[in-house]
Amino acid sequence: MYPEDKLAAIAYGDDVTLTDRDLASILNGYEEMDEALFMASSIVLDRTLGRDTYLHGIVQITNECQRNCYYCGLRRSNDSQPRFSLPFGEVMNSLTRGYNAGVRSFMLQSGELLDERTVSLVEHLLLEVEKKWGDKVAMALSIGEHPLSDLERFKSKGASRYLLRIESSDRELYMKLHPRDSIHRYSSRLDCLVNLHGSGWETGTGVLVGVPWQNDAHLAGDLRFMQRLDVDVCNMNPYAVHDGTPFAKERRLIPPAEERLLKYLRMIGLMRILMPDINIPISARLLSVHHSGPMRALKAGANAYMANLTPAKYRRNYDLYGGKPAETNSIEVVVNDAIRLCENVGRPVKLLDPGVSRHYRKRMEEKE
Ligand code: 5AD
Ligand code: SF4
Numbered sequence: 001m002y003p004e005d006k007l008a009a010i011a012y013g014d015d016v017t018l019t020d021r022d023l024a025s026i027l028n029g030y031e032e033m034d035e036a037l038f039m040a041s042s043i044v045l046d047r048t049l050g051r052d053t054y055l056h057g058i059v060q061i062t063n064e065c066q067r068n069c070y071y072c073g074l075r076r077s078n079d080s081q082p083r084f085s086l087p088f089g090e091v092m093n094s095l096t097r098g099y100n101a102g103v104r105s106f107m108l109q110s111g112e113l114l115d116e117r118t119v120s121l122v123e124h125l126l127l128e129v130e131k132k133w134g135d136k137v138a139m140a141l142s143i144g145e146h147p148l149s150d151l152e153r154f155k156s157k158g159a160s161r162y163l164l165r166i167e168s169s170d171r172e173l174y175m176k177l178h179p180r181d182s183i184h185r186y187s188s189r190l191d192c193l194v195n196l197h198g199s200g201w202e203t204g205t206g207v208l209v210g211v212p213w214q215n216d217a218h219l220a221g222d223l224r225f226m227q228r229l230d231v232d233v234c235n236m237n238p239y240a241v242h243d244g245t246p247f248a249k250e251r252r253l254i255p256p257a258e259e260r261l262l263k264y265l266r267m268i269g270l271m272r273i274l275m276p277d278i279n280i281p282i283s284a285r286l287l288s289v290h291h292s293g294p295m296r297a298l299k300a301g302a303n304a305y306m307a308n309l310t311p312a313k314y315r316r317n318y319d320l321y322g323g324k325p326a327e328t329n330s331i332e333v334v335v336n337d338a339i340r341l342c343e344n345v346g347r348p349v350k351l352l353d354p355g356v357s358r359h360y361r362k363r364m365e366e367k368e
Contacts, residue, residue, distance in 0.1 A: 008037035011043045018069050018273065023218055027266050034266070040302035041269035048276040053342040054304040054355030055335070056105045056140070056281055057098035059084050060318045065111020067144070068179050069167075071211060073242040073319045074111045075092065075107070077236040084314050091125055094331060096132075096308045099182055101335040102351035105138045107306070112144025126157035129166035140204075145192045148199075155201070161356075162196050163235055164189065166210070169225035170218045177211060197229060200362040204233030204279075209267055210260030211239045212253035219263065232360035233279045234271050238264035240250040240289050242319070261290050265300045272301030277358040279304050286336065295324050298345045304355060307338040 001009070005020040018026070026037055031154035051231055068075045068130045079128060086094075095106055106129070122143065140161035141154060151162070168174045171186045178184035197203040208214075226234050236259040241248055255263075269278055286293035288335050294305070298325040308315060309331050329337065342349045 004033055004036050007033075007040040007273075008231060009041040012097055013047070018270070020224070022219055023223055024216045024268060026270060027216040027219050027263065029262070029266055037266060038300050041272040042274050042299060044276050045303060049303055051075065051347055052303070052350040052352060052353075053298065053347045054105060054279065054281070055349045056107055056304055056306045056355060057095070057103040057309040057335075058107045058109050058306050059086070059091055059094045059098075060109045060308070060310040060314065061091055061120070061125075061143075061316045062110045062113065063314075064113055065144075066110050069184070069241070070179070070238060070246045071208065072179055073244050075245060078244040082317050084317055086310070086314060087125065088121065088128075088213075090311060092128060093249075094311060097331040098309045098335065099133065099137070101307070101332055103307075104136060105140070105167050105355040106210055106309075107140040107142055107161075109142040110144070113145070114150070116145060118143075119146070119153065123153055124155050124171050126154060126159050130158040136354070137333040138356060139200075141203075144191060148195055150205060151196065151199070151201075154309075155199075161202040161204065161233070163206075163233065164193055165208075166190070166193065166198065166222075166225065167208050168206065168214065168218060169222045173211075173213060173218055174230070177208070193229060193279065197231070198329055199363070202357055203230045204235050204281075205229065206235040206237070207267075208239045209264040210255050211271055212247060212250050217269060221297045223267070223274055223318060226271065227274055230359075230363070230365065231275070231278060232357040233280050233281065234275070235283075236264060236267055236271075237283065237361055238286070238293075239291065257290070261293060261296075265296055268297055268300040268302050273359065274353070275359065277362065279355065279357040279359075281306050282360060284308055284334070285367070289340075294341055295345050298347045299344065305338050305342055305349065307334050309334065 003025050006016045061076050064083045065074045065076055068077055118219045126139055138161055139159045141159050142163040174186045193205055278304045282294055282297040282302045282305045
């Protein structure tokens with residue numbers, strides 16, 4: 001069967017398996033193939049999880065980072081980036097305003113800082129959240145590769161979801177995206193992910209799509225990696241070139257922006273078909289990279305929207321991607337914009353819901 005016919009059969013509800021070769025040719029794509037893919041992936045999403053979109057509120061607690069990833073504006077050697085750390089009260093204020101606007105799923109995000117001050121700040125925030133809202137909210141962390149002992153501390157204070165992107169599951173490509181030193185080891189990242197997954201965390205990972213040297217075989221491998229790891233959440237990004245990074249000098253290796261977006265959308269579509277019940281969030285930041293990005297991603301099979309609740313005066317300095325003017329909207333406007341955007345593509349936001357991945361729920365039930 002041709003891949004296009006397989007996609008039509010999947011849309012119809014047949015149990016069809018996509019081979020590695022199918023994945024590569026669908027990723028390579030053309031217009032009719034894309035239509036068949038996004039038709040199939042959106043039907044699979046409707047059938048499995050329905051039309052609702054979860055809303056996750058992100059607060060970026062610091063933009064400091066000890067790592068030096070070649071693609072990222074927050075890398076420690078980028079000294080054109082003013083660094084900030086949000087005071088405890090400002091984080092709580094953002095969360096409270098998000099809560100009052102109906103958000104019940106939050107993510108604390110930062111660069112990677114492993115010092116005791118950061119760990120205990122996160123702990124105190126989690127404790128405060130637990131005291132205020134208990135299990136009415138889900139707390140996610142995306143704060144880098146922490147040792148098991150830290151993860152245990154976070155978990156005992158009420159965090160339940162963790163996002164650690166593998167960035168690329170191919171060891172060689174991973175090594176080209178990062179400096180070769182002891183804090184950028186592929187094996188430690190993988191170990192951290194396996195630990196998270198095995199110790200009861202709702203586990204999210206994902207990759208960058210469109211980075212230098214990446215081909216369709218790498219991306220097909222990434223899809224298989226996420227299946228093998230049995231992730232609960234898959235959170236990917238189209239790569240955006242940031243001028244303050246070494247990769248900005250590698251322009252000839254970087255595919256055009258539209259191609260990066262399209263590959264990213266195909267990855268979402270395929271991920272949805274391969275793992276129908278996971279959460280696939282998209283970042284509001286996509287909107288400033290490509291104005292149609294979030295809408296197309298929701299139509300391709302994404303089912304969660306990450307709105308940035310960081311106070312506007314800090315938000316402009318959390319510049320992973322570069323190049324775009326800062327969003328200056330208040331938290332209430334950010335939440336309303338997200339609601340409107342999702343509504344417009346027929347995937348309405350489900351407010352007052354902690355947005356737990358169905359895949360994770362099932363995994364935990366089976367464990368009991
Ligand atoms: N383009 C897109 N995503 C990026 N990230 C970092 N730099 C970029 C970039 N230039 C993402 C990485 C990382 C997260 C903090 O941001 O995937 O996990
Ligand atoms: Fe730091 Fe993450 Fe950026 Fe790497 S990708 S430099 S770990 S913020």
